[in-house]
Amino acid sequence: MANVQIRGVPEDVHSRLKQLAAARGQSLNEYMLKQLGDLALMPTWSEMTERIARRGPSYTGPSSAAIIREDRDSR
DSSP states (O other): OOOOOOOOOOHHHHHHHHHHHHHTTOOHHHHHHHHHHHHHHSOOHHHHHHHHHHHOOOOOSOOHHHHHHHHHHTO
C-alpha cells in the first residue's frame, strides 16, 4: 500500500480534522483515508458532462413551452 504525506497543514485545519475523526470514533488516519477514497471516486466535471451527453435526451414528451403557449393562446 502507498503512503501519502501532506506538509504544511494549518494547525486549525489539523485540529478540526482530528475533531471530525474523533466524533466518528476513528483515528485521523482512518478518517482521512475514507475522505480521500470518497474524493477519488467522485467524477470530475468533464467525466460528468461526458456521462450526461452519452445518455442522450430522456424526456420525449411535448415541450413545456409549447403547452404553455397553447394554454395562453386558448384564453
